[in-house]
Amino acid sequence: MLQACLNGGRTRDFHAAVPFTAAELAQDAAQSVAAGAQELHVHPRGADGAESLxxxxxxxxxxxxxxxxxxxxxxxSTHWRIPPGGKARQSPIEQWTVLPDYVSINLVEEDAAEMISLVLGKGMGVEAGLWSVSDAERFIGLPDAAKCLRILIEINEQEAQESLAAATGIISVLEHADFTLPILLHGDEASVWPMFREAMARGYDSRIGLEDGRLLPSGTKAADNADIVRAAVLLARVY
Incomplete structure (x- = not known):
């Protein structure tokens, strides 16, 4: 499965094509799906352009x-810094009436277990975001771990060997615990395409888009999210 991550917390200083408004997100979603994306990950914005829950x-x-x-x-996304921030962000999520199919919850965050319980209780899927071996160890010990939709291995390390070591360390913890949830592996900035290739080689799901980086495999700047998705689809055919 290829997921398109359309905007994250990026600004137009990062790339002029970052979508902000609902209409922009919808148009970008249509273009990304036409290019080959099968799922979408977005960060809604408020009237001021800031991320919003x-x-x-x-x-x-x-x-x-x-x-x-x-x-x-x-x-x-439900990350810790989205206003109102911290545990207070649980309050607007409790009030959601139009629900996404799933949300991502980072295990590095203090209230991850509470958030997983809240989200599952509202009938949404959970992508459990693991950044490190310690995140993986925390995750496998949670009572709701097996109820999650998938495991989201998110590699923030930039150097090639460090990023690969981080990914394999997390995967080792999951394999040792005999976890069978689907895995989505992705990188950030310099590790975007190395982790995409690693995901394809392992038969995992992955994601791609302006939230994670603005470059194509060639190192040139992408025109937009659809341009990145097309490059990922072509690269995936090698595996």
Whole structure:
């Protein structure tokens, strides 16, 4: 499965094509799906352009995307820094009435177990975000771990050998615990394409898009999210 991560917390200083508004997210989603993406990961924005978990902002983004690409799973981020930030972000999530298909929850965050319980209780899927071996060890000990939709291995290390070591360390913990949930492996900036290749070689899912980086495998700047997705589809055919 190839997921397109359309915007994250990126600004237009990073890339002029980063989508902000619900309409922009929907249009970008349509182009990315046409290019080969099978799922979507987005960060809704408020009127000020900042990331938002407010029910109205979430509903507007999800409904706009589902109108233009019906049936394509849509996921959101719940990371610690999205306003109101910290544990307080649980309050707007509790108020969501238009629900994404899944959300990502980072195990490095203090309230990860609470968040997983909250999200599962509302009927949404959980992508359990693991950044390190310690995250993986924490995750496998959670009572709700096996109820999650998938494991999201997120590699932030930039140097090639360090990023590969981080990924293999997490994978080793999961294999030792005999976890059989689907795995999505992806990198960030310099590790985007190395981790994409590693995911393809291992038969894992992956994601690609302007949230993670703006470069094509050649090192040239991508035109937009669809350009990155097309490059990933072509690269995946090698494996």
């Amino acid at each position: 407010e029910p109205d902002d979430v509903a507007e983004a999800i409904l706009a995307i589902r109108t233009i690409v019906p049936g394509v799973p849509v996921g959101l």
